[in-house]
Protein backbone atom coordinates (compact mmCIF):
# COMPACT_ATOMS: atom_id res chain seq x y z
CA UNK A 1 0.00 0.00 0.00
CA UNK A 2 1.20 3.48 -0.83
CA UNK A 3 1.64 6.05 1.88
CA UNK A 4 1.73 9.85 1.67
CA UNK A 5 5.48 10.06 1.08
CA UNK A 6 5.28 7.49 -1.78
CA UNK A 7 2.48 9.46 -3.43
CA UNK A 8 4.36 12.76 -3.08
CA UNK A 9 7.63 11.17 -4.27
CA UNK A 10 5.98 9.85 -7.43
CA UNK A 11 4.35 13.23 -8.21
CA UNK A 12 5.75 16.39 -9.77
CA UNK A 13 5.25 18.27 -6.50
CA UNK A 14 8.33 20.48 -5.87
CA UNK A 15 10.52 19.36 -2.95
CA UNK A 16 9.88 22.54 -0.97
CA UNK A 17 6.11 22.00 -1.22
CA UNK A 18 6.54 18.36 -0.17
CA UNK A 19 8.30 19.61 2.95
CA UNK A 20 5.51 22.10 3.72
CA UNK A 21 2.91 19.35 3.29
CA UNK A 22 4.86 16.95 5.49
CA UNK A 23 5.28 19.53 8.26
CA UNK A 24 1.55 20.39 8.06
CA UNK A 25 0.34 16.80 8.15
CA UNK A 26 2.82 15.74 10.87
CA UNK A 27 1.52 18.59 13.02
CA UNK A 28 -2.05 17.49 12.35
CA UNK A 29 -1.12 14.07 13.74
CA UNK A 30 0.05 15.86 16.92
CA UNK A 31 -3.27 17.75 17.02
CA UNK A 32 -5.12 14.46 16.58
CA UNK A 33 -3.19 12.98 19.53
CA UNK A 34 -4.01 16.00 21.69
CA UNK A 35 -7.71 15.66 20.75
CA UNK A 36 -7.67 11.98 21.73
CA UNK A 37 -6.66 12.89 25.29
CA UNK A 38 -9.63 15.29 25.52
CA UNK A 39 -10.62 16.07 29.09
CA UNK A 40 -7.71 14.01 30.45
CA UNK A 41 -5.29 16.67 29.25
CA UNK A 42 -7.44 19.57 30.51
CA UNK A 43 -7.63 20.99 27.01
CA UNK A 44 -11.40 21.22 26.52
CA UNK A 45 -13.51 24.31 27.17
CA UNK A 46 -13.11 27.98 26.50
CA UNK A 47 -9.81 29.82 26.25
CA UNK A 48 -11.39 33.00 27.61
CA UNK A 49 -10.54 35.17 24.56
CA UNK A 50 -12.19 36.20 21.30
CA UNK A 51 -10.50 35.97 17.91
CA UNK A 52 -10.32 38.96 15.56
CA UNK A 53 -13.71 37.96 14.12
CA UNK A 54 -15.40 38.30 17.51
CA UNK A 55 -15.79 34.55 18.02
CA UNK A 56 -15.01 33.01 21.40
CA UNK A 57 -11.94 30.81 21.18
CA UNK A 58 -11.87 27.33 22.63
CA UNK A 59 -8.66 26.12 24.26
CA UNK A 60 -8.20 23.68 21.40
CA UNK A 61 -8.57 26.45 18.77
CA UNK A 62 -5.63 28.17 20.43
CA UNK A 63 -3.58 25.01 21.02
CA UNK A 64 -3.95 23.74 17.46
CA UNK A 65 -3.23 27.19 16.05
CA UNK A 66 -0.04 27.48 18.14
CA UNK A 67 1.11 24.00 17.09
CA UNK A 68 0.70 24.71 13.37
CA UNK A 69 2.17 28.18 13.64
CA UNK A 70 5.26 27.01 15.49
CA UNK A 71 5.91 24.11 13.11
CA UNK A 72 5.35 26.10 9.92
CA UNK A 73 7.34 29.15 11.06
CA UNK A 74 10.32 26.83 11.57
CA UNK A 75 10.04 25.49 8.02
CA UNK A 76 12.39 27.44 5.68
CA UNK A 77 10.04 26.99 2.69
CA UNK A 78 7.26 28.95 4.41
CA UNK A 79 7.08 32.65 3.60
CA UNK A 80 4.02 33.51 5.68
CA UNK A 81 1.01 32.03 7.39
CA UNK A 82 -2.54 33.27 7.90
CA UNK A 83 -4.88 31.67 10.37
CA UNK A 84 -8.50 32.08 11.40
CA UNK A 85 -7.16 32.48 14.94
CA UNK A 86 -4.51 35.14 14.18
CA UNK A 87 -5.43 38.83 13.86
CA UNK A 88 -2.89 39.46 11.08
CA UNK A 89 -0.79 37.40 8.71
CA UNK A 90 2.44 36.17 10.30
CA UNK A 91 5.55 36.61 8.10
CA UNK A 92 7.93 33.66 8.45
CA UNK A 93 11.03 33.39 6.22
CA UNK A 94 11.64 36.04 3.56
CA UNK A 95 13.35 33.39 1.40
CA UNK A 96 10.39 31.03 1.75
CA UNK A 97 8.22 30.35 -1.29
CA UNK A 98 4.91 29.28 0.20
CA UNK A 99 1.97 30.96 1.89
CA UNK A 100 -0.23 28.76 4.05
CA UNK A 101 -3.70 29.77 5.19
CA UNK A 102 -5.40 27.49 7.71
CA UNK A 103 -8.39 26.94 9.94
CA UNK A 104 -6.56 25.10 12.73
CA UNK A 105 -9.73 23.58 14.13
CA UNK A 106 -12.90 23.62 12.08
CA UNK A 107 -16.19 22.83 13.79
CA UNK A 108 -14.86 23.69 17.22
CA UNK A 109 -18.36 23.67 18.73
CA UNK A 110 -18.20 19.88 18.19
CA UNK A 111 -15.19 19.45 20.50
CA UNK A 112 -17.14 19.36 23.72
CA UNK A 113 -19.48 16.65 22.43
CA UNK A 114 -16.62 14.45 21.13
CA UNK A 115 -17.79 14.81 17.53
CA UNK A 116 -15.98 15.38 14.25
CA UNK A 117 -13.58 18.32 13.82
CA UNK A 118 -10.70 18.95 11.42
CA UNK A 119 -7.88 21.19 10.23
CA UNK A 120 -8.27 22.84 6.80
CA UNK A 121 -5.29 24.24 4.85
CA UNK A 122 -4.64 26.11 1.63
CA UNK A 123 -1.21 26.69 0.05
CA UNK A 124 -0.02 29.31 -2.47
CA UNK A 125 3.35 29.83 -4.14
CA UNK A 126 4.48 33.44 -3.87
CA UNK A 127 8.04 34.73 -3.56
CA UNK A 128 9.40 38.22 -2.81
CA UNK A 129 12.37 40.12 -1.43
CA UNK A 130 10.72 41.76 1.55
CA UNK A 131 8.81 40.29 4.49
CA UNK A 132 5.37 39.24 3.32
CA UNK A 133 2.41 41.57 3.82
CA UNK A 134 -1.33 40.91 3.87
CA UNK A 135 -1.57 42.29 0.32
CA UNK A 136 0.82 39.55 -0.88
CA UNK A 137 -1.57 37.00 0.54
CA UNK A 138 -4.68 38.22 -1.31
CA UNK A 139 -4.50 35.71 -4.16
CA UNK A 140 -7.45 34.10 -5.96
CA UNK A 141 -8.26 30.55 -4.88
CA UNK A 142 -7.62 29.23 -8.40
CA UNK A 143 -3.90 29.92 -7.76
CA UNK A 144 -3.72 27.43 -4.86
CA UNK A 145 -0.96 24.87 -5.42
CA UNK A 146 -2.34 22.50 -2.78
CA UNK A 147 -5.33 22.30 -0.48
CA UNK A 148 -6.73 19.79 1.93
CA UNK A 149 -7.89 18.91 5.37
CA UNK A 150 -7.20 16.45 8.14
CA UNK A 151 -10.39 15.07 9.64
CA UNK A 152 -10.33 13.98 13.28
CA UNK A 153 -13.12 11.40 13.36
CA UNK A 154 -13.23 7.73 14.37
CA UNK A 155 -10.11 7.53 12.22
CA UNK A 156 -7.81 10.41 11.30
CA UNK A 157 -7.91 11.06 7.57
CA UNK A 158 -6.00 13.36 5.24
CA UNK A 159 -7.74 14.54 2.06
CA UNK A 160 -5.36 16.28 -0.32
CA UNK A 161 -5.11 17.79 -3.75
CA UNK A 162 -2.03 19.22 -5.39
CA UNK A 163 -4.02 20.10 -8.51
CA UNK A 164 -4.09 16.62 -9.96
CA UNK A 165 -7.18 14.97 -8.48
CA UNK A 166 -8.08 14.21 -4.88
CA UNK A 167 -6.56 11.49 -2.72
CA UNK A 168 -7.73 10.30 0.70
CA UNK A 169 -5.32 8.83 3.21
CA UNK A 170 -6.13 7.07 6.49
CA UNK A 171 -3.70 7.49 9.37
CA UNK A 172 -2.18 4.22 10.54
CA UNK A 173 -1.29 4.88 14.20
CA UNK A 174 0.70 1.64 14.51
CA UNK A 175 3.14 2.51 11.75
CA UNK A 176 2.78 6.31 12.11
CA UNK A 177 1.91 7.06 8.49
CA UNK A 178 -0.90 8.21 6.23
CA UNK A 179 -1.86 5.31 3.93
CA UNK A 180 -3.56 6.00 0.58
CA UNK A 181 -7.05 4.49 0.92
CA UNK A 182 -9.05 6.24 -1.88
CA UNK A 183 -7.43 7.68 -5.00
CA UNK A 184 -8.94 9.94 -7.63
CA UNK A 185 -12.06 10.66 -5.59
CA UNK A 186 -15.06 11.73 -7.72
CA UNK A 187 -18.33 13.36 -6.67
CA UNK A 188 -21.43 12.19 -8.60
CA UNK A 189 -23.14 15.00 -10.54
CA UNK A 190 -26.61 14.18 -9.17
CA UNK A 191 -27.60 13.84 -5.54
CA UNK A 192 -30.54 13.40 -3.17
CA UNK A 193 -28.82 14.69 -0.04
CA UNK A 194 -28.37 18.26 1.18
CA UNK A 195 -26.75 19.98 4.16
CA UNK A 196 -27.83 23.36 5.52
CA UNK A 197 -28.47 24.82 8.97
CA UNK A 198 -32.30 24.84 8.77
CA UNK A 199 -32.59 26.98 11.90
CA UNK A 200 -31.49 29.95 9.77
CA UNK A 201 -34.34 29.46 7.29
CA UNK A 202 -36.18 32.70 8.15
CA UNK A 203 -32.98 34.70 7.54
CA UNK A 204 -32.25 33.38 4.03
CA UNK A 205 -32.99 35.18 0.77
CA UNK A 206 -36.31 34.32 -0.94
CA UNK A 207 -34.44 32.35 -3.60
CA UNK A 208 -32.69 30.06 -1.12
CA UNK A 209 -35.99 29.66 0.76
CA UNK A 210 -37.71 28.49 -2.46
CA UNK A 211 -34.85 26.17 -3.40
CA UNK A 212 -34.81 24.44 0.00
CA UNK A 213 -38.60 24.34 0.18
CA UNK A 214 -38.62 22.46 -3.15
CA UNK A 215 -36.05 19.97 -1.79
CA UNK A 216 -38.10 19.37 1.34
CA UNK A 217 -41.31 18.74 -0.67
CA UNK A 218 -39.53 15.71 -2.17
CA UNK A 219 -41.55 13.46 -4.44
CA UNK A 220 -44.66 15.62 -3.97
CA UNK A 221 -42.89 18.80 -5.09
CA UNK A 222 -41.38 20.14 -8.35
CA UNK A 223 -38.16 18.11 -7.90
CA UNK A 224 -40.12 14.86 -8.02
CA UNK A 225 -37.65 13.00 -5.80
CA UNK A 226 -37.07 12.67 -2.07
CA UNK A 227 -34.07 14.35 -0.45
CA UNK A 228 -32.33 13.42 2.78
CA UNK A 229 -30.70 16.03 5.04
CA UNK A 230 -27.49 15.81 7.11
CA UNK A 231 -25.67 18.48 9.15
CA UNK A 232 -22.38 17.71 10.95
CA UNK A 233 -22.01 21.35 12.11
CA UNK A 234 -18.39 21.23 11.01
CA UNK A 235 -17.81 22.13 7.37
CA UNK A 236 -14.93 19.68 7.28
CA UNK A 237 -17.30 16.81 8.18
CA UNK A 238 -20.00 17.92 5.75
CA UNK A 239 -17.51 18.25 2.88
CA UNK A 240 -15.99 14.88 3.75
CA UNK A 241 -19.42 13.26 3.51
CA UNK A 242 -19.93 14.86 0.09
CA UNK A 243 -16.54 13.62 -1.15
CA UNK A 244 -17.39 10.13 0.15
CA UNK A 245 -21.00 9.73 -0.98
CA UNK A 246 -22.15 12.89 -2.75
CA UNK A 247 -24.47 15.71 -1.74
CA UNK A 248 -24.71 19.48 -1.69
CA UNK A 249 -23.68 21.80 1.17
CA UNK A 250 -24.96 25.35 1.62
CA UNK A 251 -23.98 28.12 3.99
CA UNK A 252 -25.75 30.94 2.16
CA UNK A 253 -25.81 34.64 2.94
CA UNK A 254 -28.46 35.43 5.53
CA UNK A 255 -29.79 38.62 7.10
CA UNK A 256 -29.01 37.63 10.69
CA UNK A 257 -26.05 39.95 10.32
CA UNK A 258 -26.44 41.54 6.85
CA UNK A 259 -22.98 43.12 7.10
CA UNK A 260 -21.45 39.64 6.75
CA UNK A 261 -21.35 38.19 3.24
CA UNK A 262 -21.69 34.72 4.78
CA UNK A 263 -20.48 32.79 7.80
CA UNK A 264 -17.61 30.84 6.31
CA UNK A 265 -14.17 32.28 5.64
CA UNK A 266 -12.91 32.51 2.06
CA UNK A 267 -9.22 31.90 2.71
CA UNK A 268 -9.41 29.16 5.36
CA UNK A 269 -12.59 27.30 4.51
CA UNK A 270 -14.20 28.15 1.16
CA UNK A 271 -11.12 28.23 -1.11
CA UNK A 272 -9.48 24.95 -0.01
CA UNK A 273 -12.83 23.12 -0.03
CA UNK A 274 -13.69 24.62 -3.44
CA UNK A 275 -10.39 23.37 -4.89
CA UNK A 276 -11.03 19.86 -3.50
CA UNK A 277 -14.59 19.82 -4.85
CA UNK A 278 -13.61 21.00 -8.31
CA UNK A 279 -10.73 18.52 -8.42
CA UNK A 280 -13.29 15.80 -7.63
CA UNK A 281 -15.65 16.89 -10.43
CA UNK A 282 -17.99 18.97 -8.24
CA UNK A 283 -18.67 22.71 -8.12
CA UNK A 284 -18.30 25.48 -5.55
CA UNK A 285 -20.01 28.87 -5.90
CA UNK A 286 -21.28 31.82 -3.94
CA UNK A 287 -24.74 33.10 -4.93
CA UNK A 288 -23.12 34.90 -7.86
CA UNK A 289 -19.72 33.50 -8.79
CA UNK A 290 -17.26 30.62 -8.73
CA UNK A 291 -15.50 30.71 -5.36
CA UNK A 292 -12.03 30.12 -6.87
CA UNK A 293 -12.41 33.29 -9.00
CA UNK A 294 -13.01 35.64 -6.06
CA UNK A 295 -10.34 38.30 -5.68
CA UNK A 296 -9.93 38.47 -1.88
CA UNK A 297 -9.89 41.93 -0.34
CA UNK A 298 -9.11 40.92 3.24
CA UNK A 299 -7.59 37.91 4.90
CA UNK A 300 -10.61 37.21 7.15
CA UNK A 301 -13.19 37.84 4.42
CA UNK A 302 -16.40 35.79 4.59
CA UNK A 303 -18.38 34.34 1.68
CA UNK A 304 -21.58 32.46 0.96
CA UNK A 305 -20.91 28.84 0.00
CA UNK A 306 -22.89 26.44 -2.21
CA UNK A 307 -20.79 23.39 -3.05
CA UNK A 308 -21.03 19.73 -4.00
CA UNK A 309 -22.66 17.72 -6.80
CA UNK A 310 -22.25 19.73 -10.03
CA UNK A 311 -25.84 19.46 -11.28
CA UNK A 312 -27.31 20.27 -7.87
CA UNK A 313 -25.13 23.39 -7.49
CA UNK A 314 -26.31 24.48 -10.95
CA UNK A 315 -29.91 23.78 -9.96
CA UNK A 316 -29.58 25.90 -6.82
CA UNK A 317 -27.99 28.75 -8.79
CA UNK A 318 -30.83 28.60 -11.33
CA UNK A 319 -33.18 29.94 -8.60
Ligand SMILES: O=P(O)(O)OC[C@H]1O[C@](O)(COP(=O)(O)O)[C@@H](O)[C@@H]1O
Pocket residue numbers: 055084103105106107108109197233234235236251263
Ligand atom coordinates in the same frame (compact mmCIF):
# COMPACT_ATOMS: atom_id res chain seq x y z
O1 LIG B 1 -23.34 27.23 13.91
P1 LIG B 1 -23.65 26.63 12.60
O2 LIG B 1 -24.60 27.46 11.78
O3 LIG B 1 -24.09 25.19 12.70
O4 LIG B 1 -22.29 26.70 11.80
C1 LIG B 1 -21.55 25.63 11.45
C2 LIG B 1 -20.42 26.10 10.60
O5 LIG B 1 -19.54 26.89 11.38
C3 LIG B 1 -18.25 26.35 11.35
O6 LIG B 1 -18.13 25.52 12.47
C4 LIG B 1 -17.23 27.44 11.41
O7 LIG B 1 -15.94 26.96 11.65
P2 LIG B 1 -15.05 27.22 12.98
O8 LIG B 1 -15.39 26.19 14.00
O9 LIG B 1 -13.67 27.07 12.43
O10 LIG B 1 -15.35 28.63 13.44
C5 LIG B 1 -18.24 25.47 10.09
O11 LIG B 1 -17.34 24.45 10.18
C6 LIG B 1 -19.66 24.94 10.06
O12 LIG B 1 -20.10 24.60 8.79
Ligand SMILES: [Mg+2]
Pocket residue numbers: 103105106107235269
Ligand atom coordinates in the same frame (compact mmCIF):
# COMPACT_ATOMS: atom_id res chain seq x y z
MG1 LIG C 1 -13.97 26.65 10.43
Ligand SMILES: [Mg+2]
Pocket residue numbers: 061084103104105106107108
Ligand atom coordinates in the same frame (compact mmCIF):
# COMPACT_ATOMS: atom_id res chain seq x y z
MG1 LIG D 1 -11.80 27.18 13.31
